[in-house]
Amino acid sequence: MSTKNQDVTDEGVRDGRVIRKCRLPVLIVCILLLAAVAGYSVRRAAERTSRLDRPAQGGPAVLPGPVTLAGDAGRRVVFRNMVWGPHRDELASVPADKPTGPRVASGVKCLRFSAAAGTGICLQGEHGVVRDTYRAVVLDQELRERRTFPLAGTPTRARVSPSGRTVAWTVFVSGDSYTGTGFSTRTSLLDTEGWVLRDNLETYTVIKEGRPYKAADVNVWGVTFADDRTFYVTVATGGQTYLAAGDVASRELTLIHGNAECPSLSPTGDRVAYKKRVPGLPADAPWRLYVLDLRTMKETPTAEQRNVDDQAVWTGDGSLVYSLAGDQGTDLWTVRADGKGAPRRLLEGALAPAVLGR
């Protein structure tokens, strides 16, 4: 071993002693400093989250109280309340003639919701330790759980038949948006008498131009009911969407009109509102709200000139309600179905409405 190396070793030993003497205090100081930074960041993130639970100033008042789906309780809108505060995501109710008034929040949280004739369907999400899980809950008219079903993905659409007997829902099994092509949906029908679940409408036979049509890329989403046997739904295949008439008994989906998504059948059963991909619009905002007359098959654009990505709801007086992005997530807007008039904001911070009562 050379002398040079020997020197280095001696120096190393000397250095070693100095380091050894002060290394514990240095370590402790470092641990304290780093723990302080880590603790501060976690606390700040937790605070930022809890701030979301405080009511926003100037927004509509939200008070806890009973919400009912009963048909005889006055004309009202029941919806998912999106206003920041302790009742965010809860089903809430406002009188139809005073939509900006105080909201009554039920305590039942839903991501998607729909109701008819005393039956509610509520699609819920739950944070898992590792992944989020989703379930469909059938509610009675006092919002009590009747039955729950696990969901295979992120909820997107829900509907109840006019009689309240059959419910339908759609989830994304991959992807989480209808824009683009890289998504896959699953749509299920549930008969609440006997609890028969038809898990996947893609097993139905698609009828195109009078003949059975087979393709691997068929996606089905957005049911709207005519009655407990027949319904309308979106069918997508080969990069094209269709309005299809579905039949539970024959297990068939008959394509009746091209370029129509998320249909909504009018209470009179003669018109369907839907979102249509209009050429020339940007790829991430491709839709306009249209109405199709099922007798004449004539399309009418509504006066809404913005991109609508929702399954609209009929109010009963010839208007449509649909969601658009807003300050608190989404707002509900309304426009006449005959193409006349102008869109008007109905509810701030709201999503997934059901218009109930008389």
Place this chain on the structure above:
Amino acid sequence: MYLADSRNGSGRPEGDGARWRTRGVPGTVFALGAVSLITDVSAEMVTAVLPLYLAVGLGLPPVAYGLLDGTQNGVAALVRLLGGHLADRGGGRHKAVAAVGYTLSALCKPLLLIAHTVPAVVATIAVDRTGKGLRTAPRDAMISLAAGPGRRARAFGVHRAMDTAGALIGPLAAFGILQATRAPLSTTGSTSAYEAVFVVSSCAAALGVVVLLLFVPRARRPAGPVERLAREPRLRDFAGLLKQRDMARLTCCSALLGLTATSDGFLYLLIQRRFELPNQWFPLLPLATAAAFLLLAIPVGALADRVGRRATFLAGHMALLAVYGLLAATPATTVAVVPAVLILHGLFYAGTDGVLAAAAGEAVPTVQQGSGIAVVGSGQALARIVGSLGFGAAWSSWGERTAVVLAAAGLCLSLAVCRVLLSPRTAPVRTRPPGSP
């Protein structure tokens, strides 16, 4: 020195069996283990939440993340060679090179906070993996040098157990933080909870570097004329390494066996599908393997020092063979087999991971510890990537069962070949170290 080592490694018991298993393992190994534990807490916190963060914050699908992860692990395996080589140069700069590696990775954690585009995140992860690649070989060389011949596998066992403890704590800490800070499910695009995870991860990574600098002494190799190359190791000495019979055989075997070992991700997916486990169990599978590895690493290491590291390395692969066997032969209804499969999988790691590094440490001269361990480790890692691709291809074209049977058959074949190659009788006692005139 590596002569005696080699002989000892090929089957001669050490004597005192009643000793406490970690006795005689030097403080350096515990210090390095602590560094790895802390760093792994940091790294695994990020790994656990990154797919979620990328999906929520940047809209990157998990499949894309999987691809990204695979390629970058390949890069890390190559960088490992560089790290081993750099560490051997300049008279044993193991600590310096390791410190650079740990620091690089530590700097990447806070960078994740400001990387808001997919290319930026990819670049950050690439630098992080480069740091990991750089530090692996010098760290293992320091363990190997500190432990000395008789207790190498035991020392590696201690290190791997501590390392794995960190890998267990990391995800738990991350999900704990997410749970405590996460916004309601409806708040799409809110990333503040993930940012808290990244900050805590950064702090842990920084602490790991501090512990390394303060508590790990510079590797002091026992000098002696037999130990040294006549000159500084050069890049072309990598080729020289593979000309050495022991090294060549060990590298060949680790690569050959690596080809038949599928990636952990595939294996867990296979277990889940085979036994139809519910989705929420899926994240528990790697934790179970890690727990088994953690508990078995030290005893198996101690055993390897007594019965031979190479024999143990081969026996470790028998555990993997048993995993394949159970997966192929057990009916799907026998869910009770799952714990056995996972324990065997942990045993496979305990018998192969640190033990391979110890076997490599005994096969190369002291001055080339870094490069030698890197060559064997990188060979194995790259072969495993190739093997996983092959397994994935077999799975998608012929089904999962056939893929498992093929992997098991390949493993049997490799084991037979390696048994001959690594047999102590065919390994000659060297009289001359490589590079000496």
